[in-house]
Amino acid sequence: DTAVSQTPKYLVTQMGNDKSIKCEQNLGHDTMYWYKQDSKKFLKIMFSYNNKELIINETVPNRFSPKSPDKAHLNLHINSLELGDSAVYFCASSQPGLTTYEQYFGPGTRLTVT
Amino acid sequence: RKEVEQDPGPFNVPEGATVAFNCTYSNSASQSFFWYRQDCRKEPKLLMSVYSSGNEDGRFTAQLNRASQYISLLIRDSKLSDSATYLCVVNRGFQKLVFGTGTRLLVSP
Numbered sequence: 001d002t003a004v005s006q007t008p009k010y011l012v013t014q015m016g017n018d019k020s021i022k023c024e025q026n027l028g029h030d031t032m033y034w035y036k037q038d039s040k041k042f043l044k045i046m047f048s049y050n051n052k053e054l055i056i057n058e059t060v061p062n063r064f065s066p067k068s069p070d071k072a073h074l075n076l077h078i079n080s081l082e083l084g085d086s087a088v089y090f091c092a093s094s095q096p097g098l099t100t101y102e103q104y105f106g107p108g109t110r111l112t113v114t
Numbered sequence: 115r116k117e118v119e120q121d122p123g124p125f126n127v128p129e130g131a132t133v134a135f136n137c138t139y140s141n142s143a144s145q146s147f148f149w150y151r152q153d154c155r156k157e158p159k160l161l162m163s164v165y166s167s168g169n170e171d172g173r174f175t176a177q178l179n180r181a182s183q184y185i186s187l188l189i190r191d192s193k194l195s196d197s198a199t200y201l202c203v204v205n206r207g208f209q210k211l212v213f214g215t216g217t218r219l220l221v222s223p
Binding site for chain 1: 148158159160199201208209211
C-alpha cells in the first residue's frame, strides 16, 4: 500500500552503462517529478510530468530521459553513466490544490557509478 | 547565490529546548512556502506550510516575512525524535519547488 514506490532501491553500476529507475504512485495524482540529491544533500528538481506531459525540464544532460507511460508511472532512463551521476534519485507526486502543495516522495534510489 | 539559503548547522540542543531555524529566499515572485523534514537516508516529508499570518502545529511554529523574504521555523520542547534535517522549500510557480540545502538538528538526552 506504498504511496510512491521506486525500484530499485540501490543501483551500483560501471561508467558507460545504461540504467533505468522506475517509479509508480497509487495516489491518483496528476503530477510526478524526478529529483536528484547529491552528496552535499542538495535536492534539485530534474523533471516534472503532468498527466503524461512534460512540464518542467531543468538543465539536465540529455543522457537523462524520463518516460511516462501513464499518469501513475514516471521512469528515468540514464545513458552512458558518469561518475558525477552518483546520487540519490527521488521520485515524487502531487495533486496541486488551492491551499496546499504537498509533494509525496518515494524512498529514493541510491545510484553509485564506479 | 543559492535561491534558498539555510544555515546547515548542525544545531545541537538538549531535550526540552526551544530552537529556531531561519531561511531566506531570493526570488520575490515565489508563491508559497513550506518546511519539509528529512530523516537520515529517508525521503523528505512535508512538515508544514508557511502562511503570511504565521501558523502553528503543536510544538512547531512557522513564520513568513515577504518583505524581508525570510521564513522561520520554531520548535518548542524539543524531542529526541525531532532530530532530522529541516528543509526550507519555496514554490516558484508552475509546480516547481526549490529546496534549501537543509538545517540539521540534533536533540540529545
